[in-house]
Amino acid sequence: MATQTPLSALAAIVVSSIQTIESAYSNQGMSFPSLDDSSFRPDLGSLQYDPLLVHTTNILVAAAMQIIATVRPPMETIHDMSSTMFTSAALGLAVETDIPTIISTSGTPVGIPLFYYSHFPLKCACVNAQGLHVRDIGSKAGIDESKAARILRYLASRHMFKEITPNVFANNRISAAFVRTEETDGTTPDFDEHAPTALVSWFADECLKSSTHMAEHIRIKPKDVVAPFNMAFKTSSNLWDWFEEPGNERRLHRFSTLYKANSSQWPSSLFTRDIYWRDLTESDVVVDVGGSVGGLTNLLVEAFPKPRYIVQDLQKVIAQAEKFWATERPAAISSGKVTLQAHNFFETQPVKHARVYVIRSILRDWSTAACHEILSHLRAAAGPTTKLVAFEAIMPYACEDTGHFTPTSAIDSPPYPLLPNVSSLGAFLTMADIAMLTMLDGQERTVAEMEIMAQNAGWKLETVEPGLPFAGFVFSPL
Ligand SMILES: C[S@@+](CC[C@H](N)C(=O)[O-])C[C@H]1O[C@@H](n2cnc3c(N)ncnc32)[C@H](O)[C@@H]1O
Structure with a gap:
């Protein structure tokens, strides 16, 4: 029997994926929107987040990308990519x-x-x-x-x-x-408060300018220059401190818009799975380290009301957090259920023996050396039953993962001949990784990198729960 060629296998994936997507739309009395339909708004109700459709779309895009890479003359691809x-x-x-x-x-x-x-x-x-x-x-x-x-x-x-x-x-x-359409009150959202606009504007400004220094930064390793960003903008401040400097108000505003818009799309179920919060009692304390205004803690208080929570961040962020809680959940502060605490995570952790220290989207911002410091401070404060829960992306390899944590990515085994990281998702995660490298000398890490980095700071990786854009890593003291 003739075996399928890679190209015809890819074509079959494309055909079957399109059939799945079109029939899902048709079952809801809709047809898939045309690319030319500029009036279309992605208000698809259940279809938008349907896991089967999300998965099928990822597979379809990966197959289409692989077909292009396969059939296009290499020099054309090289022109396009470069x-x-x-x-x-x-x-x-x-x-x-x-x-x-x-x-x-x-x-x-x-x-x-x-x-x-x-x-x-x-x-x-x-x-x-x-x-x-x-x-x-x-x-x-x-x-x-x-x-x-x-x-x-x-x-x-x-x-x-x-x-x-x-x-x-x-x-x-x-x-x-x-298109910045009018709100119901007749106003058009401010340019930098429109999330897609803010996103493109940030990539085309800070990121594009910084990216031109990436190769030089990697090859020459200029002393005391943290990231390519620092070369591009001739500053010794890290990105977060630089945003706070006079003259950068618009850039800070723009970045806050895209960060808020991104985080509002994360499904809360990624963070409230029982596995992270099992057996919490009234006498337990959960510390949200680098918790910003406390968006994650706000979810947790709702889902797991028994323990006490402490949100830690830098002083100026904690000042914003006070306003956030005064509006969102004032009783949590007045009752002592939630405490807001200014704390620099590069200093000794003031809350000892917490039941859980939780960090979300923190390690990716920092080099492995800096992460070692953050994790070591938490380890020094941990008691024998403490858990460390980290919500970070998993960087999938572009090949099979032979590590001992399975599954190690949020991506189910894709069909032949797709890349194991389903090239479209792999492309997104590797982009995020290079953005971290360029702007902060940060990193999206593979499970093995997370495991070794935490182990060096005294933490043992117990489980990894896959998820996009965040997996959950659970560590216990070594
Ligand atoms: C990407 S945000 C993540 C916020 C929050 N964990 C979340 O998921 O919504 C990184 C956070 O780290 C905080 N941060 C940066 N440097 C810090 C430091 N040295 N000590 C404590 N927090 C810090 C920032 O203020 C910011 O709130």
Whole structure:
């Protein structure tokens, strides 16, 4: 019997995945939205978070990526991959000049004057009622119209925006994500408070500029320069301290917007699984170390009301936390259920023998040497029954994981011939890792890296619960 070639196996994955997705939509009386449908809003109810659909979509995208890598001449792939800085820069410009909103709010029918650049006959332009000519886009965005055309054409060729007739551009379902529509009170959200806009703007600004120093930082290892970011912005402050410096108010605001938007999408069930919080009693204390304003603790108080909770962070963050709790759950503070405490996690941990020290999205921000310090302070404070729970991403290998913790990733075994890290998810996690490296000298870690790093600080890895974007690592004192 002839065995399936990798290419035909990939094609079969694509076909069966599309069938699964389309029938799920059809069962809900919907059809899968067209890419051109800029009015589509992703309000899909149960479909949006349906685990089967999320998984099927990841598999489909991974197969499509692998087909492209397989069939495209290598030099074309090399060209494409080695020039992606232009994508960040072009998208950043389009978003920063608010072109998607300009197109969306000026979508008058296009007429005769459109032919400024076009060699197309009149009738082609007249049918395109949703687009806007680059002359109008350029004048409203404050940029040269021919350059606007080139930027938008670059993006349209990558399926962001659509060139509906020569030099007339419309939003598609991707660029429509940047349209800042009016709120019910008639106001348009502030530029930097619009999450997709803030995300692109951060990548195209701090990240793109810092990335140009990455190779030099790795090769030359300049002394006392923490990260490529420090080279790009000529600062010795780490990213968080730099955000607080005068002149960086807008950047801080923008980053807070994207962080808040990301964290609001994390399913709370990732953090409230019983395995982490089993047998907690009234006499137990849970310390949320580097807990920011206490978003995680707020979930935990609701799900596990018995223990007392302490949220620790730097002084200025704790000041914000006081406002957060005064609004969210004032009784938790007045009753002593929750305490807010200023504490620097590079100093001696003041709360000894807590039942659980929990850290979420902390270790990824720091180098292994810095993590060693953080973990050692917690180990020194731990009692014999203390657990350390860490919510961090698992960096999957791009090959089979032969480690002894299984499953070691949130990704089920994908079908042949997909990469074990389902290249699309692997691409996202490796991007996050390189972003950490570039901005903070931080790192997303494999299970083995987490295990060894914690072991060196006196913690034994007991279990790993897979999850995206966070797995849960449970450690006990060695
Ligand atoms: C990525 S946020 C994670 C916040 C929180 N754990 C969560 O998941 O929502 C990192 C947090 O670490 C805090 N942080 C940074 N340096 C710190 C330090 N030296 N001591 C204590 N907290 C620190 C920051 O203020 C920030 O709140």
